[in-house]
Amino acid sequence: MSYILKSVHKLLSCAFGCAEKWELIASNPFKKVTPPKHEYAKKEIWTSEMISRALEVCEDPKISLAIQLSFACSLRIGEVLGLQWKNVFISDEDIEKDNAHIVVEQQLQRLSKKGIDELNVQDILYTFPSATDNESNTTVLVLRKPKTQSSIRTIWLPNTLVQYLREWKEQQNEYKEFFRDEYHDYDMVLCFEDGRPVEHNIIRKGLAKVSEKAGLPPVVFHSLRHSSTTYKLKLNHGDIKATQGDTGHAQADMVTDLYSHILDEDRKINAQKFDESFYQNNGEDNVKRKKDSIDVDKLVASLKDNPDLLDKLLDALK
Structure with missing residues (x-):
């Protein structure tokens, strides 16, 4: 509230x-008016080492890809599941120019049919046909626009993830050939063997299995996004704007409020560096003295190699 x-x-x-x-x-x-300060609840997250362990034991390539996309690209689960190949740029030319990236502009979501009609929802891009002929089904799976404009963003990909995506695409093409007319080609990156989109509950159950098998603390899928933000802030030494560009947070203070403990770690390092640079070296005067001091051995060697320089130095001393 x-x-x-x-x-x-x-x-x-x-x-x-x-x-x-x-x-x-x-x-x-x-x-x-002073607005109330919002206190964010501390979330249990996986460290980068834990995520590496999870990927080692994960046997389902769909779950592995979902984990990697969330961690490497800071994606929400709906954004992971709503990603289409038309928004994935991993061609040879993209790789050669170091420009492999994805564009996030939609999310996968299951909505109430009644809610869509009553609220007159206008941001739906595509409605998937029902997987069953059950007319009593009250919900529908859709691709819809993100909630905020800042969520529409470009995210550059690590090279290893690029190769994983290319291999995954090749595997999908094999499934297309196998299923032929039975294949549901919705251009989805994350999908079942027959092309049908993967929903949230499948990813959640898969993540729980991986967590148990790897002996890791249980987390919700959204925690991987928090792990991603934490890791990136450490890598870029607290570059808020660069991290916000990946996460798609509407406000920069969402990043600073949620991950201030990471920024505090860098500030502690700054204090240590200040102590080493200033106090332990007796301040700037000592730094200047070091810069102005003469290396006697180098000077003697130079004078031996250049007798004329020795004569000039003696004349100057006279």
Whole structure:
């Protein structure tokens, strides 16, 4: 609730700020209001070593690919499952130019038919036909636009994941040849052997099996996205904007609030570096003295090799 109130405050403050700028009101009343601070619950996540262990024991390539896409690309589960090959750029030319990437612009979701009609949902891109002829089915599987504009993003791929995707694509082509007219070609990256899209519950159950087999603490799939953000912040030494570009968070403070403990680690390292550079070396004067000090051995060697230089030095001393 506090996060919702904070978001509403930010929206209204911006709107009234514009009204104040346009002189429609005398002052922005929201400047005098302090929004509630949202406390994010600490989530159990896997470390990079744990994810490596999970991938080692994972026997289902669909689950393995889902884990890798979430960890390497910071994707939500709906974004992983909604990814289509038309948005995956892993050609030889892309690899040669170091430009292999994916474009995230949709998500897979199961919605209530009644809810779609009552809310007049406009962001649905594609509705999958029902897998059964059961007319009493009250839900439908759809591809829909992301909730926010910031979620539409380009994410560059690690080379190892690129090769995994290329091999996965080749395997899919073999299934297409095997199933022929029985194959459901929805252009989905993550799908069953016959092309049907993979849903959330399959990934969740698969992740639970991998967790148990690897002897790892149980986590929800969304935790992999948190693991990804944590790992990237460590790699880039707290580069918020670069990390936000991958995660698709609408606000940078979502990253800083959720992962401040990672930034604190880098700040501790900064303190250690400051101590080594300044205090242990007696400050800048000592650094300058080191720079101005003369290497006597090198000077003697230079004078031996260049007698004229020795004569000039003696003249200068006189």
